[in-house]
Amino acid sequence: MQGRFHYYEGYPLWKCAMPVRVMRLLGATHLIASNAAGGLNKCYKVGDIMLIKDHINMLGFGGNNPLRGPNESRFGPRFPSMYGVYNKNIIQTAKRCAAEEGWGDMVHEGVYSCVGGPNFETIAELRMLELLGADAVGMSTAHEVIIATHCGMTVLAFSLITDMCITDYETDDDVNHEEVLSVGKKSEKVLKPFVTRIVDSIANQLQSKSC
Ligand SMILES: O=P(O)(O)O[C@@H]1C[C@H](O)[C@@H](CO)O1
Numbered sequence: 001m002q003g004r005f006h007y008y009e010g011y012p013l014w015k016c017a018m019p020v021r022v023m024r025l026l027g028a029t030h031l032i033a034s035n036a037a038g039g040l041n042k043c044y045k046v047g048d049i050m051l052i053k054d055h056i057n058m059l060g061f062g063g064n065n066p067l068r069g070p071n072e073s074r075f076g077p078r079f080p081s082m083y084g085v086y087n088k089n090i091i092q093t094a095k096r097c098a099a100e101e102g103w104g105d106m107v108h109e110g111v112y113s114c115v116g117g118p119n120f121e122t123i124a125e126l127r128m129l130e131l132l133g134a135d136a137v138g139m140s141t142a143h144e145v146i147i148a149t150h151c152g153m154t155v156l157a158f159s160l161i162t163d164m165c166i167t168d169y170e171t172d173d174d175v176n177h178e179e180v181l182s183v184g185k186k187s188e189k190v191l192k193p194f195v196t197r198i199v200d201s202i203a204n205q206l207q208s209k210s211c
């Protein structure tokens, strides 16, 4: 997809995630999701990639979930498990692909927290997310991954760290969307070959399994 629908644009979560179901109906078995996110983990740098190993869905705690409402059992069960959502084998594949390109140092594994936006977080909110164990924060992906998992897709998701979250009241730095877009643009030269390599590698694995 080129772009995505966001909750902060006014769409309900089920609509934000609907393209995933469309892709599933078209025969897709794997979802590779990417996002721009603020880095909470102090070891990260702007431009780094965080392979998502788990998420904290802040919207979900309030009962706002893309699966809310009657269950569509043709897609999946009423109460889907969310253990092991982010496929460990594909995370390893992605790490290997990064190492082969010489990007090993800029690729991490971490926990993504999803908030509603559109405002960026307050310092107190960021401190809370840090305490909860989040390594990065953004405004998408969790609901798309929930829908993909519900309908049995294999998921890889990663965050491009576009800014480092400020958790210190003494700092004068700020965050803005222009910075997010500019880091995204600059990182295209890394992200395109990275994703291409991962897709090739998954395709090879699937092909050798089917032989
Ligand atoms: O759509 P993603 O999650 O990649 O983009 C994030 C969230 C907002 O759309 C935007 C904020 O700058 O970046």
Ligand SMILES: Nc1nc2[nH]cnc2c(=O)[nH]1
Residues within 6 Å of the ligand: 036, 037, 038, 039, 115, 117, 119, 120, 121, 137, 138, 139, 162, 163, 165, 175, 180
């Ligand atoms: N919520 C949130 N989303 C982002 N997307 C890119 N950077 C950020 C950030 O710092 N916070």
